[in-house]
Amino acid sequence: MTTKGRNQxxxxxxxxxxxxxxxxxxxxxxxxxxATHLAQIRRHYQSIAPRPDDDPRQLDLFARHPxx
Numbered sequence: 001m002t003t004k005g006r007n008q009x010x011x012x013x014x015x016x017x018x019x020x021x022x023x024x025x026x027x028x029x030x031x032x033x034x035a036t037h038l039a040q041i042r043r044h045y046q047s048i049a050p051r052p053d054d055d056p057r058q059l060d061l062f063a064r065h066p067x068x
Contacts, residue, residue, distance in 0.1 A: 034041075052060075 052058075
């Protein structure tokens with residue numbers, strides 16, 4: 001019974017290590033993709049975003065203020 005328990009725990013350890021390796025590889029790939037294509041992604045979203053209204057009664061809550 002102990003042999004089976006030891007063998008099973010080493011299989012879990014190996015699978016946990018493999019899962020961690022796969023997760024790290026996918027994260028690295030996602031970061032590389034973002035670094036390479038971030039400007040394109042930003043331009044795309046800015047091109048499809050609705051334009052702000054020019055209504056003077058509308059408050060601009062997210063205006064960029066000059067630094068102090």
